[in-house]
Amino acid sequence: MLVIVKKNYDEMSGEAAQIVADRIRRKPNLVLGLATGSTPLGLYKELIRMHKKDGVDFSKATTFNLDEYVGLPPTHRKSYHYFMYQNLFKHMNIPQYSIHIPNGMAHDIDGFCDWYEQEIERLGGIDLQILGIGANGHVAFNEPGSSLGSRTRVKTLTEETRKNNARFFKNKDEVPKYAITMGIGTIMDAKELVMLASGSGKAAAIKAAAEGPLTSQCPASVVQLHRKTFVIVDKEAGAALTGSYPGSWKSSFMLER
Numbered sequence: 001m002l003v004i005v006k007k008n009y010d011e012m013s014g015e016a017a018q019i020v021a022d023r024i025r026r027k028p029n030l031v032l033g034l035a036t037g038s039t040p041l042g043l044y045k046e047l048i049r050m051h052k053k054d055g056v057d058f059s060k061a062t063t064f065n066l067d068e069y070v071g072l073p074p075t076h077r078k079s080y081h082y083f084m085y086q087n088l089f090k091h092m093n094i095p096q097y098s099i100h101i102p103n104g105m106a107h108d109i110d111g112f113c114d115w116y117e118q119e120i121e122r123l124g125g126i127d128l129q130i131l132g133i134g135a136n137g138h139v140a141f142n143e144p145g146s147s148l149g150s151r152t153r154v155k156t157l158t159e160e161t162r163k164n165n166a167r168f169f170k171n172k173d174e175v176p177k178y179a180i181t182m183g184i185g186t187i188m189d190a191k192e193l194v195m196l197a198s199g200s201g202k203a204a205a206i207k208a209a210a211e212g213p214l215t216s217q218c219p220a221s222v223v224q225l226h227r228k229t230f231v232i233v234d235k236e237a238g239a240a241l242t243g244s245y246p247g248s249w250k251s252s253f254m255l256e257r
């Protein structure tokens with residue numbers, strides 16, 4: 001696990017974008033796992049810039065999103081489908097057929113979740129998975145207490161998560177109660193992970209994830225078991241860390257090889 005503490009949100013986003021761009025250049029048919037929320041917005045903005053200005057090409061890439069609310073159609077403005085198209089896909093050249101986001105309107109949700117897992121496997125597995133982290137240590141919608149071996153399935157959102165996500169809705173009552181989410185086992189199967197966090201509200205969660213005990217009470221702590229994880233944070237989110245960490249992935253990446 002490489003923990004990288006950057007000066008601010010923009011540098012955190014730029015660092016993550018460098019890794020994604022590097023991997024797509026090395027493997028144009030990269031299978032990229034994507035996340036929603038406020039945190040990856042800067043990364044997506046930078047990827048769009050790199051695509052438009054530097055010609056970084058995503059035409060052969062495949063994407064899998066981590067999660068989606070149950071009961072929201074793709075056209076719903078608060079759905080993760082809508083979020084991804086607005087903030088990334090409509091500005092990039094990833095073919096529509098290569099984009100995968102859990103279907104929160106599926107009639108047979110369990111069947112859909114099994115299919116999603118099979119589809120990831122059929123396409124060779126996720127090469128690089130982008131992750132946020134919840135203030136309570138959740139990853140995707142794997143809330144505290146989730147099985148560390150879990151696969152894609154429906155989860156009930158905690159009151160804390162619904163409260164946090166209420167900022168995207170008119171009020172908390174509008175926030176769906178359930179979501180389809182990749183499991184922690186699904187995430188751990190990705191060949192590389194990039195976990196991002198910004199702001200003081202994430203400091204305790206990042207401390208627990210990177211330096212605390214491995215526990216299902218902090219699902220993000222499972223990154224400590226992963227073979228190749230980058231935890232990239234800004235100063236505020238890294239404020240509670242006590243280890244000493246590098247400032248750039250390039251130097252650490254070279255050393256690691």
Ligand code: PGA
Binds near residue numbers: 134135140
């Ligand atoms: P945020 O959400 O990026 O909006 O803070 C992260 C998460 O809850 O996983």
